[in-house]
Amino acid sequence: MSQPESGQVHIHKLVNPRDREAEQAGAVMNRYSRMITQRPTAGAGQAQLYATGLKEEDMSKAQVGIASFGYDGNPCNMHINDLASKVKEGVWKAGLVGSVFNTIGVSDAMPMGSAGMSFSLPSRDIIADSIETVMSALWYDANVSIPGCDKNMPGCMMAISRLNRPAIVVYGGTMKRGKGTLGACANRDLDIGNALECNGEFISGKINEEERKDIIRHACPGAGACGGMFTANTMSSAIEALGMSLPYSSSIPAEDPAKIQECLRVGPAIRNLIQKNIRPKDILTTKAFENALTVIMVLGGSTNAVLHMLAMAKAADVPLTIDDIQAISSKTPFLANLRPSGKYIMEDLHAMGGTPAVLKYLWENGLIHGDCMTVTGKTMAENLAEVDGLKDGQDILRPLSDPIKPTGHLTILRGNLAPEGAVAKITGKEGLSFTGIARVFDEEDEIFRALEENRIPKGSVVVVRYQGPKGGPGMPESNLQRPSWVQV
Structure with missing residues:
Protein backbone atom coordinates (compact mmCIF):
# COMPACT_ATOMS: atom_id res chain seq x y z
CA MET A 1 0.00 0.00 0.00
CA SER A 2 1.38 3.40 -0.94
CA GLN A 3 1.93 5.95 1.77
CA PRO A 4 -0.81 8.61 2.06
CA GLU A 5 0.05 12.17 1.16
CA SER A 6 0.19 14.77 3.91
CA GLY A 7 -3.25 15.36 5.41
CA GLN A 8 -4.77 12.26 3.80
CA VAL A 9 -5.56 8.78 5.08
CA HIS A 10 -6.16 5.52 3.30
CA ILE A 11 -9.56 3.90 3.74
CA HIS A 12 -9.11 0.16 3.85
CA LYS A 13 -11.10 -2.92 4.79
CA LEU A 14 -9.96 -6.07 6.52
CA VAL A 15 -10.88 -9.03 4.33
CA ASN A 16 -11.62 -12.30 6.09
CA PRO A 17 -10.43 -15.15 3.83
CA ARG A 18 -13.56 -17.11 4.75
CA ASP A 19 -15.81 -14.36 3.27
CA ARG A 20 -15.33 -15.99 -0.12
CA GLU A 21 -16.48 -19.34 1.24
CA ALA A 22 -19.61 -17.70 2.66
CA GLU A 23 -20.30 -15.90 -0.61
CA GLN A 24 -20.21 -19.23 -2.45
CA ALA A 25 -22.60 -20.95 -0.05
CA GLY A 26 -25.45 -20.89 -2.56
CA ALA A 27 -29.15 -20.43 -1.83
CA VAL A 28 -29.04 -20.90 1.93
CA MET A 29 -30.36 -18.52 4.57
CA ASN A 30 -27.43 -18.92 6.97
CA ARG A 31 -24.84 -17.98 4.38
CA TYR A 32 -22.46 -16.41 6.92
CA SER A 33 -23.51 -17.70 10.35
CA ARG A 34 -22.91 -21.30 9.21
CA MET A 35 -19.19 -20.49 9.55
CA ILE A 36 -19.84 -20.81 13.30
CA THR A 37 -22.96 -22.94 13.60
CA GLN A 38 -22.17 -25.70 11.07
CA ARG A 39 -18.41 -26.28 11.09
CA PRO A 40 -17.21 -29.19 13.28
CA THR A 41 -14.11 -27.18 14.16
CA ALA A 42 -16.23 -24.32 15.60
CA GLY A 43 -17.38 -26.24 18.68
CA ALA A 44 -16.36 -23.52 21.13
CA GLY A 45 -18.40 -20.93 19.27
CA GLN A 46 -21.38 -23.27 19.12
CA ALA A 47 -21.10 -23.92 22.85
CA GLN A 48 -21.23 -20.18 23.51
CA LEU A 49 -24.32 -19.81 21.33
CA TYR A 50 -26.04 -22.55 23.34
CA ALA A 51 -25.09 -20.62 26.47
CA THR A 52 -27.00 -17.58 25.16
CA GLY A 53 -30.18 -19.66 24.99
CA LEU A 54 -30.13 -20.97 21.43
CA LYS A 55 -31.54 -24.45 20.87
CA GLU A 56 -30.58 -27.14 18.37
CA GLU A 57 -33.20 -26.01 15.86
CA ASP A 58 -31.87 -22.43 16.01
CA MET A 59 -28.41 -23.42 14.84
CA SER A 60 -29.54 -23.75 11.23
CA LYS A 61 -31.42 -20.44 11.16
CA ALA A 62 -30.09 -17.21 9.67
CA GLN A 63 -28.76 -14.81 12.28
CA VAL A 64 -29.51 -11.08 12.28
CA GLY A 65 -27.26 -8.62 14.10
CA ILE A 66 -29.36 -5.75 15.47
CA ALA A 67 -27.23 -2.64 16.00
CA SER A 68 -28.81 -0.52 18.74
CA PHE A 69 -27.71 3.08 19.21
CA GLY A 70 -29.48 3.24 22.57
CA TYR A 71 -28.08 5.14 25.52
CA ASP A 72 -29.65 7.24 28.26
CA GLY A 73 -27.99 10.63 27.85
CA ASN A 74 -29.65 11.92 24.66
CA PRO A 75 -33.36 12.13 23.72
CA CYS A 76 -32.50 11.02 20.18
CA ASN A 77 -31.25 7.69 21.55
CA MET A 78 -32.82 7.13 24.97
CA HIS A 79 -35.67 4.96 23.61
CA ILE A 80 -33.74 2.98 21.03
CA ASN A 81 -32.93 -0.03 23.20
CA ASP A 82 -36.71 -0.44 23.57
CA LEU A 83 -37.10 -0.30 19.78
CA ALA A 84 -34.29 -2.84 19.42
CA SER A 85 -36.19 -5.28 21.64
CA LYS A 86 -39.21 -4.96 19.34
CA VAL A 87 -37.07 -5.49 16.25
CA LYS A 88 -35.62 -8.59 17.92
CA GLU A 89 -39.13 -9.84 18.70
CA GLY A 90 -40.15 -9.45 15.06
CA VAL A 91 -36.98 -11.14 13.81
CA TRP A 92 -37.54 -14.20 16.00
CA LYS A 93 -41.21 -14.40 14.97
CA ALA A 94 -40.01 -14.46 11.36
CA GLY A 95 -38.06 -17.66 12.06
CA LEU A 96 -34.66 -16.01 12.38
CA VAL A 97 -32.22 -15.56 15.25
CA GLY A 98 -31.97 -11.94 16.36
CA SER A 99 -29.10 -10.69 18.52
CA VAL A 100 -28.82 -7.11 19.77
CA PHE A 101 -25.46 -5.40 20.07
CA ASN A 102 -24.68 -1.78 20.83
CA THR A 103 -22.65 0.92 19.17
CA ILE A 104 -21.84 4.45 20.29
CA GLY A 105 -23.53 7.77 19.67
CA VAL A 106 -22.72 11.44 20.22
CA SER A 107 -25.32 14.17 20.66
CA ASP A 108 -24.52 17.10 18.40
CA ALA A 109 -26.57 19.57 20.46
CA MET A 110 -24.90 18.99 23.83
CA PRO A 111 -21.23 19.60 22.93
CA MET A 112 -22.04 22.37 20.45
CA GLY A 113 -19.84 25.41 20.94
CA SER A 114 -17.28 23.49 23.00
CA ALA A 115 -14.21 21.34 22.39
CA GLY A 116 -16.49 18.31 22.72
CA MET A 117 -17.77 19.00 19.21
CA SER A 118 -14.43 17.80 17.84
CA PHE A 119 -15.59 14.26 18.63
CA SER A 120 -18.88 14.42 16.71
CA LEU A 121 -17.82 13.76 13.12
CA PRO A 122 -15.17 11.18 14.13
CA SER A 123 -17.97 9.30 15.91
CA ARG A 124 -19.51 8.61 12.48
CA ASP A 125 -16.50 6.58 11.40
CA ILE A 126 -16.20 4.86 14.79
CA ILE A 127 -19.84 3.79 14.43
CA ALA A 128 -19.16 2.40 10.95
CA ASP A 129 -16.09 0.52 12.15
CA SER A 130 -17.83 -0.87 15.24
CA ILE A 131 -20.84 -2.24 13.34
CA GLU A 132 -18.62 -3.74 10.65
CA THR A 133 -16.42 -5.27 13.37
CA VAL A 134 -19.24 -7.03 15.22
CA MET A 135 -21.02 -8.17 12.07
CA SER A 136 -17.83 -9.57 10.56
CA ALA A 137 -16.44 -11.18 13.71
CA LEU A 138 -19.70 -12.89 14.68
CA TRP A 139 -20.70 -13.84 11.13
CA TYR A 140 -24.20 -12.39 11.20
CA ASP A 141 -26.13 -12.98 7.98
CA ALA A 142 -27.94 -9.64 7.97
CA ASN A 143 -28.05 -6.35 9.82
CA VAL A 144 -30.76 -4.11 11.21
CA SER A 145 -29.42 -0.76 12.39
CA ILE A 146 -31.48 1.56 14.61
CA PRO A 147 -29.87 5.03 14.54
CA GLY A 148 -31.28 8.06 16.32
CA CYS A 149 -29.00 11.09 16.12
CA ASP A 150 -27.11 12.98 13.42
CA LYS A 151 -23.88 11.03 12.88
CA ASN A 152 -25.62 7.73 13.68
CA MET A 153 -27.32 7.80 10.30
CA PRO A 154 -24.36 7.91 7.89
CA GLY A 155 -22.27 5.81 10.27
CA CYS A 156 -24.56 2.80 10.03
CA MET A 157 -25.01 3.30 6.28
CA MET A 158 -21.26 3.24 5.71
CA ALA A 159 -20.99 -0.04 7.63
CA ILE A 160 -23.96 -1.57 5.83
CA SER A 161 -22.46 -0.71 2.46
CA ARG A 162 -19.01 -2.02 3.28
CA LEU A 163 -20.44 -5.29 4.62
CA ASN A 164 -22.90 -5.66 1.73
CA ARG A 165 -25.08 -8.16 3.57
CA PRO A 166 -28.89 -7.83 3.61
CA ALA A 167 -29.78 -4.86 5.80
CA ILE A 168 -32.56 -2.50 6.88
CA VAL A 169 -32.32 0.84 8.70
CA VAL A 170 -34.99 1.66 11.30
CA TYR A 171 -34.89 5.36 12.17
CA GLY A 172 -35.41 6.03 15.89
CA GLY A 173 -37.87 8.75 14.95
CA THR A 174 -38.40 12.46 15.27
CA MET A 175 -39.33 14.38 18.42
CA LYS A 176 -42.75 15.92 18.82
CA ARG A 177 -43.13 19.67 19.29
CA GLY A 178 -42.84 21.45 22.62
CA LYS A 179 -45.00 24.27 23.99
CA GLY A 180 -43.95 27.39 25.88
CA THR A 181 -45.75 28.26 29.13
CA LEU A 182 -44.70 31.78 30.21
CA GLY A 183 -45.35 35.33 29.05
CA ALA A 184 -44.70 35.96 25.38
CA CYS A 185 -43.81 32.27 25.02
CA ALA A 186 -47.11 30.88 26.33
CA ASN A 187 -48.53 28.28 23.89
CA ARG A 188 -45.71 29.02 21.46
CA ASP A 189 -44.69 26.02 19.35
CA LEU A 190 -41.12 25.06 20.21
CA ASP A 191 -38.33 22.83 18.96
CA ILE A 192 -34.57 22.61 19.44
CA GLY A 193 -34.11 25.55 17.07
CA ASN A 194 -35.88 27.83 19.53
CA ALA A 195 -33.47 26.71 22.26
CA LEU A 196 -30.60 27.72 19.97
CA GLU A 197 -32.19 31.05 19.09
CA CYS A 198 -33.49 32.15 22.49
CA ASN A 199 -30.18 33.59 23.69
CA GLY A 200 -30.17 35.95 20.71
CA GLU A 201 -33.77 36.89 21.48
CA PHE A 202 -32.75 37.62 25.07
CA ILE A 203 -29.73 39.72 24.04
CA SER A 204 -31.90 41.76 21.66
CA GLY A 205 -34.57 42.32 24.33
CA LYS A 206 -37.34 40.33 22.65
CA ILE A 207 -37.77 38.05 25.68
CA ASN A 208 -36.76 38.22 29.34
CA GLU A 209 -34.63 35.76 31.30
CA GLU A 210 -37.57 33.73 32.63
CA GLU A 211 -39.00 33.38 29.14
CA ARG A 212 -35.60 32.28 27.86
CA LYS A 213 -35.46 29.57 30.52
CA ASP A 214 -39.04 28.53 29.75
CA ILE A 215 -38.11 27.96 26.10
CA ILE A 216 -35.15 25.81 27.10
CA ARG A 217 -37.22 23.75 29.55
CA HIS A 218 -39.99 22.99 27.05
CA ALA A 219 -38.32 22.91 23.62
CA CYS A 220 -37.66 19.16 23.80
CA PRO A 221 -40.66 17.34 25.33
CA GLY A 222 -39.48 13.73 25.03
CA ALA A 223 -37.77 11.05 22.98
CA GLY A 224 -36.74 11.56 19.39
CA ALA A 225 -34.42 13.54 17.18
CA CYS A 226 -34.62 17.31 16.69
CA GLY A 227 -37.99 18.01 15.07
CA GLY A 228 -37.08 20.28 12.16
CA MET A 229 -35.25 19.39 8.97
CA PHE A 230 -31.98 19.21 10.86
CA THR A 231 -29.33 16.58 10.19
CA ALA A 232 -31.06 13.49 11.66
CA ASN A 233 -34.35 14.06 9.84
CA THR A 234 -32.47 15.03 6.69
CA MET A 235 -30.46 11.83 6.67
CA SER A 236 -33.40 9.60 7.64
CA SER A 237 -35.35 11.05 4.70
CA ALA A 238 -32.37 10.45 2.44
CA ILE A 239 -32.04 6.84 3.64
CA GLU A 240 -35.72 6.18 2.94
CA ALA A 241 -35.32 7.76 -0.50
CA LEU A 242 -32.29 5.51 -1.07
CA GLY A 243 -34.57 2.54 -0.44
CA MET A 244 -32.81 1.34 2.72
CA SER A 245 -35.69 1.72 5.20
CA LEU A 246 -39.32 0.64 5.17
CA PRO A 247 -41.87 3.22 3.98
CA TYR A 248 -42.68 5.93 6.57
CA SER A 249 -39.64 5.10 8.73
CA SER A 250 -38.16 8.58 8.37
CA SER A 251 -41.30 10.51 9.30
CA ILE A 252 -42.96 8.40 12.04
CA PRO A 253 -42.37 10.23 15.36
CA ALA A 254 -40.35 8.37 17.97
CA GLU A 255 -43.23 8.13 20.46
CA ASP A 256 -45.91 7.23 17.91
CA PRO A 257 -47.26 3.64 18.28
CA ALA A 258 -46.63 3.24 14.55
CA LYS A 259 -42.90 3.17 15.29
CA ILE A 260 -43.35 -0.03 17.32
CA GLN A 261 -45.35 -1.56 14.46
CA GLU A 262 -42.55 -0.65 12.05
CA CYS A 263 -40.05 -2.46 14.28
CA LEU A 264 -42.20 -5.60 14.29
CA ARG A 265 -42.51 -5.52 10.47
CA VAL A 266 -38.74 -5.60 10.08
CA GLY A 267 -38.59 -9.35 10.79
CA PRO A 268 -40.51 -10.51 7.70
CA ALA A 269 -38.82 -7.81 5.61
CA ILE A 270 -35.27 -8.83 6.53
CA ARG A 271 -36.17 -12.50 6.02
CA ASN A 272 -37.34 -11.65 2.50
CA LEU A 273 -34.06 -9.86 1.76
CA ILE A 274 -32.04 -12.84 3.02
CA GLN A 275 -34.10 -15.33 1.01
CA LYS A 276 -33.77 -13.30 -2.19
CA ASN A 277 -30.18 -12.30 -1.38
CA ILE A 278 -30.97 -8.62 -1.99
CA ARG A 279 -27.94 -6.72 -0.75
CA PRO A 280 -27.29 -3.02 -0.07
CA LYS A 281 -25.25 -2.56 -3.24
CA ASP A 282 -28.22 -3.89 -5.24
CA ILE A 283 -30.18 -0.96 -3.80
CA LEU A 284 -27.54 1.76 -3.47
CA THR A 285 -27.09 2.68 -7.12
CA THR A 286 -26.32 6.00 -8.76
CA LYS A 287 -30.05 6.46 -9.41
CA ALA A 288 -30.82 5.81 -5.74
CA PHE A 289 -28.34 8.49 -4.67
CA GLU A 290 -29.91 10.88 -7.18
CA ASN A 291 -33.29 10.18 -5.58
CA ALA A 292 -31.93 10.85 -2.11
CA LEU A 293 -30.22 14.09 -3.12
CA THR A 294 -33.40 15.27 -4.85
CA VAL A 295 -35.38 14.68 -1.65
CA ILE A 296 -32.76 16.54 0.39
CA MET A 297 -33.11 19.57 -1.92
CA VAL A 298 -36.92 19.46 -1.95
CA LEU A 299 -37.13 19.26 1.86
CA GLY A 300 -34.47 21.89 2.56
CA GLY A 301 -32.11 19.44 4.26
CA SER A 302 -29.00 20.12 6.30
CA THR A 303 -25.66 21.14 4.78
CA ASN A 304 -24.24 18.14 6.65
CA ALA A 305 -25.95 15.99 4.03
CA VAL A 306 -23.22 16.91 1.56
CA LEU A 307 -20.32 15.42 3.51
CA HIS A 308 -22.38 12.43 4.66
CA MET A 309 -23.73 11.56 1.22
CA LEU A 310 -20.22 11.72 -0.22
CA ALA A 311 -18.97 9.32 2.48
CA MET A 312 -21.94 6.98 2.04
CA ALA A 313 -21.48 6.91 -1.73
CA LYS A 314 -17.80 6.08 -1.34
CA ALA A 315 -18.64 3.17 0.96
CA ALA A 316 -21.18 1.91 -1.59
CA ASP A 317 -18.71 2.26 -4.50
CA VAL A 318 -20.96 4.85 -6.16
CA PRO A 319 -19.12 7.72 -7.85
CA LEU A 320 -20.35 11.03 -6.41
CA THR A 321 -18.74 14.48 -6.26
CA ILE A 322 -19.79 17.90 -5.02
CA ASP A 323 -20.26 18.88 -8.65
CA ASP A 324 -22.82 16.07 -9.02
CA ILE A 325 -24.61 17.44 -5.95
CA GLN A 326 -24.62 20.93 -7.45
CA ALA A 327 -26.07 19.58 -10.70
CA ILE A 328 -29.02 18.08 -8.81
CA SER A 329 -29.48 21.23 -6.74
CA SER A 330 -29.54 23.37 -9.88
CA LYS A 331 -32.51 21.48 -11.32
CA THR A 332 -34.47 20.69 -8.14
CA PRO A 333 -36.89 23.14 -6.49
CA PHE A 334 -36.97 23.79 -2.75
CA LEU A 335 -40.57 23.08 -1.69
CA ALA A 336 -40.85 22.27 2.03
CA ASN A 337 -41.90 24.84 4.63
CA LEU A 338 -39.96 23.12 7.42
CA ARG A 339 -37.86 24.35 10.29
CA PRO A 340 -35.24 25.75 10.67
CA SER A 341 -35.98 28.06 7.72
CA GLY A 342 -39.74 27.48 7.69
CA LYS A 343 -42.73 26.92 9.96
CA TYR A 344 -43.38 23.19 10.38
CA ILE A 345 -41.59 20.15 11.82
CA MET A 346 -41.33 16.49 10.79
CA GLU A 347 -44.31 15.54 12.96
CA ASP A 348 -46.46 17.80 10.73
CA LEU A 349 -45.02 16.31 7.55
CA HIS A 350 -45.94 12.83 8.78
CA ALA A 351 -49.51 13.97 9.49
CA MET A 352 -49.94 15.18 5.89
CA GLY A 353 -48.80 11.87 4.39
CA GLY A 354 -45.21 11.40 5.50
CA THR A 355 -42.09 10.90 3.45
CA PRO A 356 -43.81 8.37 1.11
CA ALA A 357 -46.37 11.03 0.11
CA VAL A 358 -43.52 13.41 -0.73
CA LEU A 359 -41.76 10.68 -2.73
CA LYS A 360 -45.01 9.84 -4.54
CA TYR A 361 -45.48 13.50 -5.54
CA LEU A 362 -41.92 13.69 -6.85
CA TRP A 363 -42.24 10.36 -8.69
CA GLU A 364 -45.53 11.33 -10.33
CA ASN A 365 -43.90 14.55 -11.54
CA GLY A 366 -40.77 12.88 -12.90
CA LEU A 367 -38.30 14.17 -10.31
CA ILE A 368 -37.15 10.78 -8.97
CA HIS A 369 -36.46 7.35 -10.48
CA GLY A 370 -39.11 4.70 -9.85
CA ASP A 371 -37.12 1.68 -11.00
CA CYS A 372 -34.76 1.51 -7.99
CA MET A 373 -34.86 -1.57 -5.75
CA THR A 374 -35.74 -1.08 -2.06
CA VAL A 375 -35.65 -3.14 1.16
CA THR A 376 -39.28 -4.14 0.65
CA GLY A 377 -38.08 -6.31 -2.23
CA LYS A 378 -40.10 -4.07 -4.54
CA THR A 379 -39.08 -1.06 -6.60
CA MET A 380 -39.64 2.49 -5.44
CA ALA A 381 -42.48 2.84 -7.95
CA GLU A 382 -44.16 -0.34 -6.69
CA ASN A 383 -43.95 0.92 -3.11
CA LEU A 384 -45.35 4.34 -4.01
CA ALA A 385 -48.25 2.87 -5.97
CA GLU A 386 -49.49 1.46 -2.64
CA VAL A 387 -49.35 4.68 -0.56
CA ASP A 388 -51.64 7.69 -0.33
CA GLY A 389 -50.55 11.02 -1.74
CA LEU A 390 -50.33 14.39 -0.03
CA LYS A 391 -53.43 15.33 1.96
CA ASP A 392 -55.69 17.99 0.51
CA GLY A 393 -55.21 21.44 1.98
CA GLN A 394 -51.71 20.82 3.34
CA ASP A 395 -49.31 23.77 3.09
CA ILE A 396 -46.07 22.10 4.14
CA LEU A 397 -44.98 21.06 0.65
CA ARG A 398 -45.46 23.76 -1.94
CA PRO A 399 -46.52 22.79 -5.49
CA LEU A 400 -43.89 22.65 -8.20
CA SER A 401 -45.63 25.61 -9.81
CA ASP A 402 -45.03 27.77 -6.72
CA PRO A 403 -41.74 26.71 -5.06
CA ILE A 404 -40.07 28.48 -2.17
CA LYS A 405 -37.05 28.63 -4.45
CA PRO A 406 -36.89 27.31 -8.04
CA THR A 407 -33.55 25.61 -7.42
CA GLY A 408 -32.08 23.75 -4.46
CA HIS A 409 -31.03 25.52 -1.27
CA LEU A 410 -27.60 23.84 -1.12
CA THR A 411 -25.05 25.62 -3.28
CA ILE A 412 -21.44 24.64 -3.93
CA LEU A 413 -19.23 27.74 -3.90
CA ARG A 414 -15.66 28.16 -5.06
CA GLY A 415 -13.30 31.08 -4.65
CA ASN A 416 -10.12 32.23 -2.97
CA LEU A 417 -11.60 31.48 0.48
CA ALA A 418 -12.36 27.87 -0.51
CA PRO A 419 -10.53 26.86 -3.70
CA GLU A 420 -11.61 23.21 -3.35
CA GLY A 421 -15.24 24.13 -2.72
CA ALA A 422 -17.59 25.12 0.08
CA VAL A 423 -21.26 24.50 0.83
CA ALA A 424 -23.76 27.30 1.43
CA LYS A 425 -27.39 26.94 2.48
CA ILE A 426 -29.38 29.54 0.52
CA THR A 427 -33.09 29.20 1.29
CA GLY A 428 -34.19 32.18 -0.80
CA LYS A 429 -34.48 34.71 2.02
CA GLU A 430 -30.86 35.88 1.81
CA GLY A 431 -30.68 37.07 -1.78
CA LEU A 432 -28.03 35.91 -4.24
CA SER A 433 -25.15 38.12 -3.12
CA PHE A 434 -23.85 39.74 0.04
Missing part, protein backbone atom coordinates in the same frame (compact mmCIF):
# COMPACT_ATOMS: atom_id res chain seq x y z
CA THR A 435 -21.13 42.29 0.68
CA GLY A 436 -19.86 43.15 4.13
CA ILE A 437 -16.84 43.68 6.34
CA ALA A 438 -15.28 40.40 7.46
CA ARG A 439 -15.02 39.89 11.21
CA VAL A 440 -12.52 37.07 11.74
CA PHE A 441 -12.41 34.92 14.88
CA ASP A 442 -10.25 31.96 15.85
CA GLU A 443 -12.84 30.26 18.10
CA GLU A 444 -16.54 30.47 18.89
CA ASP A 445 -16.16 31.87 22.40
CA GLU A 446 -14.71 35.02 20.86
CA ILE A 447 -17.85 35.46 18.76
CA PHE A 448 -20.12 35.31 21.80
CA ARG A 449 -18.05 37.87 23.68
CA ALA A 450 -18.10 40.15 20.64
CA LEU A 451 -21.89 39.84 20.41
CA GLU A 452 -22.33 40.72 24.08
CA GLU A 453 -20.05 43.73 23.66
CA ASN A 454 -21.77 44.86 20.43
CA ARG A 455 -18.54 44.54 18.44
CA ILE A 456 -20.19 42.90 15.41
CA PRO A 457 -22.05 45.58 13.41
CA LYS A 458 -25.11 44.65 11.39
CA GLY A 459 -24.09 43.60 7.88
CA SER A 460 -20.83 41.95 8.93
CA VAL A 461 -19.48 38.68 7.55
CA VAL A 462 -18.46 36.42 10.44
CA VAL A 463 -15.53 34.09 9.72
CA VAL A 464 -14.34 31.41 12.17
CA ARG A 465 -10.92 29.98 11.38
CA TYR A 466 -9.30 26.65 12.29
CA GLN A 467 -12.51 24.56 12.09
CA GLY A 468 -11.45 21.89 9.59
CA PRO A 469 -10.53 18.21 10.02
CA LYS A 470 -7.01 19.13 11.16
CA GLY A 471 -7.56 22.61 12.57
CA GLY A 472 -10.63 21.78 14.67
CA PRO A 473 -9.55 19.07 14.95
CA GLY A 474 -12.38 16.84 13.77
CA MET A 475 -14.24 19.43 11.66
CA PRO A 476 -16.57 20.59 14.47
CA GLU A 477 -19.84 22.29 13.56
CA SER A 478 -19.91 25.98 14.47
CA ASN A 479 -23.63 26.42 15.02
CA LEU A 480 -23.93 27.71 18.57
CA GLN A 481 -23.64 31.43 17.96
CA ARG A 482 -25.18 31.61 14.48
CA PRO A 483 -28.82 31.67 15.70
CA SER A 484 -27.79 34.28 18.27
CA TRP A 485 -26.45 36.75 15.74
CA VAL A 486 -29.36 36.11 13.37
CA GLN A 487 -31.66 37.29 16.17
CA VAL A 488 -29.57 40.36 17.08
